[in-house]
Amino acid sequence: MPKRLSPFAKLLLYLIIGIVGTYIAQVNAISLWLIALTGCGISLFFHLQFYEFSRIKRVIGFQLGVFLVFSSVGALLVARTGNEAGLTDQKFGDNIYASAVVRDVHFSDSATVINIALLNGYAGDTVFDVPFGATVKDKQKKFLNLLPDDEIFIEGKVQPFFENTNPGAFNYREYMEQNGKYFQVKANTLNILHRPKWSIWRAVYQVRNHLSNVLRKHLEYRELGVAQALVLGQKQYLEPETKQAFAGVGAMHILAVSGLHVGLVFLLFNWLFKPLQKLPNGHIVQTVLVILVIVGYAAITGLSPSVTRASLMFALISVGNMLRRVGDIYNTIFASAFLMLLYNPDLLFSIGFQLSYIAVLGIIFIYPKLFKCLAPKYWITVKLWSLLCLAIAAQLVTFPLGIYYFHQFPTYFFITNLIVIPAAFVLLLGGFVLFFSNAITQLGFSIVEAWLGWMYQKVVWLLNECIEILYAFPVSSIAQLEISELQLFIIYLFIISTVVFLVYKSSFFLRVGMLMIFLLCVSFTWNKYDVLRSSGVLVYQYNTFVVEVFEGKKSRCYAGFVHPQQQFYFDRMIQDFNRHEGRVTDTIVEAKLLKRNRVEQVSLVKGENEIQLLEKSILIKLEDRRQKEEFSLDSARIFQVCN
Secondary structure, three states: OOOOOOHHHHHHHHHHHHHHHHHHHOOOHHHHHHHHHHHHHHHHHHHHHOOOOOHHHHHHHHHHHHHHHHHHHHHHHHHHHHHHHHHHHOOOOOEEEEEEEEEEEEEOOOOEEEEEEEEEEEEOOEEEOOOEEEEEEEOOOOOOOOOOOOEEEEEEEEEOOOOOOOOOOOOHHHHHHHOOOOEEEEEEEEEEEEOOOOOHHHHHHHHHHHHHHHHHHHOOHHHHHHHHHHHHOOOOOOOHHHHHHHHHOOOHHHOOOOHHHHHHHHHHHHHHOHHHHHOOOHHHHHHHHHHHHHHHHHHHOOOOHHHHHHHHHHHHHHHHHHOOOOOOHHHHHHHHHHHHHHHOHHHHHOHHHHHHHHHHHHHHHHHHHHHOOOOOOOHHHHHHHHHHHHHHHHHHHHHHHHHHHHOOEEOOHHHHHHHHHHHHHHHHHHHHHHHHHHHOHHHOOHHHHHHHHHHHHHHHHHHHHHHHHHHHOOOOEEOOOOOOHHHHHHHHHHHHHHHHHHHHOOHHHHHHHHHHHHHHHHHHHHHHHHHHOOEEEEEOOOOOOEEEEEEOOEEEEEEOOOOHHHHHHHHHHHHHHHHHHOOEEEEEEEEEEOOOOOOEEEOOOOOOOOEEEOOOEEEEEEOOOOEEEEEEOOOOOEEEEOO
16 A cells, blocks of 8 residues: 555546546536636645745645646536537437448457447537547448448437446446447448558558457367457357356456456567567567567457456566566556546546456555465465455455445355356467468468467366356356445545455554445434335336336336247346336236326337326236236335336
8 A cells, every 4th residue: 555645546546537427417517627727826826935934835736726726627527428429319320421430340240330429510409519429330241341430421320329227237338339339320321431551550450350260270169259258358249148157256357357356458469578678778679579479369358348457457567577667556556547537537437447457556555464464385276366366455445346246146156256267268279379370370270270279268168167067166156136326435535444354454544444334224224214115116127018006115016928039038127127126026917008198108119009098007917817906106105117
């Protein structure tokens, strides 16, 4: 733990305050510019006025000015993003005529997805000349010849991304906006205006496709999905059952290319290029090559937030080693986060971004303390203890977020990490060796590539089998866990205070930890009381009508016909929301709504079924009992229509 707050930690904190504050307050851009200018004025005034007289006043004034400037910068970034999103809302349903640049192309069994940046054009009465992120979904696969950096002209219908408004459901539209894509286009025509002879992103795309074809040549479909995700960051080939098994045992992090993968690549190539240090200026050559490899790997894997963060961090570490300077690792981490949020402030609300940084900070601070608790004698026990400490440190700081977002806790995480971390290193190294062997196949070594491909297939198969066995163990994960935002905050305060107390033996942090336990108990007790006095009616968004009536801890769901293939997802939708609220759905009754005296019609379904709301009540006819049930909306504390 640094003795004082690192410079970039302060800047990052001010930036985050500006980002979060703007999302809450919705301040306009002019006001933000005035605040930023005021901050500069205050900083300059205090610096000049008290330069020779009062150091405390000078420092306070300077810090206040820096706070106002960088919080305003964060707010301005959010305001810019919000304006883009608001402008796109006006275009939905209109035809768009625009020029664009292709950013990336992804293939799947059902469609070709083309990520583009709209440059200029018009939709309806709106003319735009600022870049917008968008997606073209080509289900008929008419535009297979597109490549990154192609300049195109597109004509089609502007459509929003699907927004699941059911409580607790995954919001796909919000996810896409966090990734800089604000709408999708159903293209009628798409013409290539200009195709550059060469571009760096096209080269990256072609390299990625070539490496993917190498893996596809040697691996079966189940193993291919795991290898594609682990080595190349392409998760579209993962089978749902495989995803579920890896998530259930807490091993999903190795299938999302992150800091672990970049760190392994850094260590591997730093070791491979180490002999270059014997040459004149060899340490400079080594550093440049390592950074090029890291940047190239990040580009090939898609430049996800976690990969970008790790690449920036290891690049800065490499430069520090080259300059023979011992850098502050915390400042390096905060600097990478600061730069990433400057580029895209929406990353702050990304699950991957949050988990990545919290895990790294937890490992850096907690891992050395845990490792010193034991002193194993043998090499193998040292390595096993090191892996176990790494797993505990990462899990300790990330489990609250895991519960908050995914509502489960992997029971055997310590065993899982003893398997998957060495497996990740072996598969990454094996993937690089396989790619290299493919490159020299033309020299007459095809039998070597075939043998390596066979071995690689078996290693991936063995990893899958281990994960499946762990997933089949009793209580492999504790599900149906729920915490609120306040409880999440309290748990993290408890973890921080406890760890600091154990390290520095300060009674103050012990008292803080005990206070957090008390507040957590009060919070859980209040939630249970709030559930007991709650009542309401909820109309879900689904492909048939779904009405839920709840009171206290019990609820009853009335639904139209649900196809057997959709029953699992239907039950999960209902149960997830009620689990979050602390209720249990005792029955799901097949029924239909009566059509009379309608005030509002909510189009939630396909076909002829409709949901119609009465003025003060909902009238439901039960299919199996020939009776009616009426529920008053006046008596319900909560009434929500998810349309």
